[in-house]
Amino acid sequence: MKKNISAANSIGATNPQILLTTTESSDVIKYYSFGIQPSKTILWTPEPQKSIYLTSVQVSAPLAASILLSDDDINLLSLRITQPFSTVSQAFPLSFRLIAGNSLMLSTSDEEISCDTSGAVSAAQVAYDGRSDFTNVNNAVGLSNGTLASLISGLLTQTRGRLVLGYSMLPTQYEYLEIEQVVIKYYCRINLTLAVGVSSMILYWRPNIQSNWIELQEISRSIIGSANYLINPIEHDITDMVLEASDPWEVINNLQTSFVGTHTGLGLGNTVQLDAVEIEICTAGKNQITVFGYEA
Numbered sequence: 001m002k003k004n005i006s007a008a009n010s011i012g013a014t015n016p017q018i019l020l021t022t023t024e025s026s027d028v029i030k031y032y033s034f035g036i037q038p039s040k041t042i043l044w045t046p047e048p049q050k051s052i053y054l055t056s057v058q059v060s061a062p063l064a065a066s067i068l069l070s071d072d073d074i075n076l077l078s079l080r081i082t083q084p085f086s087t088v089s090q091a092f093p094l095s096f097r098l099i100a101g102n103s104l105m106l107s108t109s110d111e112e113i114s115c116d117t118s119g120a121v122s123a124a125q126v127a128y129d130g131r132s133d134f135t136n137v138n139n140a141v142g143l144s145n146g147t148l149a150s151l152i153s154g155l156l157t158q159t160r161g162r163l164v165l166g167y168s169m170l171p172t173q174y175e176y177l178e179i180e181q182v183v184i185k186y187y188c189r190i191n192l193t194l195a196v197g198v199s200s201m202i203l204y205w206r207p208n209i210q211s212n213w214i215e216l217q218e219i220s221r222s223i224i225g226s227a228n229y230l231i232n233p234i235e236h237d238i239t240d241m242v243l244e245a246s247d248p249w250e251v252i253n254n255l256q257t258s259f260v261g262t263h264t265g266l267g268l269g270n271t272v273q274l275d276a277v278e279i280e281i282c283t284a285g286k287n288q289i290t291v292f293g294y295e296a
Contacts, residue, residue, distance in 0.1 A: 142276030197265025
């Protein structure tokens with residue numbers, strides 16, 4: 001027996017109450033929360049010598065997904081969520097009996113992965129080794145006028161500075177989502193027209209303002225030439241570091257990025273420039289399933 005059910009009911013994300021009622025002897029109700037589950041996981045194992053009798057099933061998901069129920073031998077029921085924050089359900093006119101001793105299992109497929117990219121909402125310059133020499137600092141949030149935040153080498157003095165960027169990225173219904181990937185994208189450029197000393201740009205991030213900066217990469221030039229990442233940015237995947245936190249969404253809500261530029265040479269014409277630092281966050285749904293039935 002295998003059925004395919006599409007979304008029929010829509011519920012608000014803040015109202016995930018049970019919608020089903022049953023007239024069978026549903027003395028067992030099992031509730032589970034799960035994300036992407038490509039391999040079968042056991043939801044319900046019956047007592048020895050007993051069978052599971054299903055009377056109804058309900059699934060809710062914030063993003064599109066297919067949820068497959070099976071036992072040890074065959075696929076039993078496929079439920080497909082097609083609309084955001086929807087619920088689908090299947091009630092059996094007669095309770096559906098699994099083979100004695102077989103467990104009820106769940107797997108997922110066709111999960112929707114939602115990716116959103118956010119630019120900084122604020123940019124500020126702070127001293128780096130005692131100096132703050134960037135110009136057009138506000139343009140480091142990626143303003144549309146085409147002017148870049150710039151650090152230009154001085155004739156008689158070394159120049160340097162740090163730009164700190166803040167974000168507002170927490171999804172409205174983040175508690176119903178699971179983080180799959182977090183990538184930082186740095187749109188920047190370094191250009192040397194006079195090869196005196198070393199010019200560098202250093203990329204950082206941190207999970208909150210109380211934490212130390214975490215260095216991701218340093219790009220330096222001491223020979224005439226340029227490194228241009230204004231069209232194709234430098235990308236750093238920080239997913240593992242975010243997910244290692246006790247509350248990954250708190251990291252998303254508070255993280256900052258930093259861009260440091262330095263010129264050690266004494267000569268005009270060398271530049272370090274920043275257009276924007278963007279964060280791309282990809283999420284999957286945190287799904288819920290409720291199974292009604294009994295053992296006999």
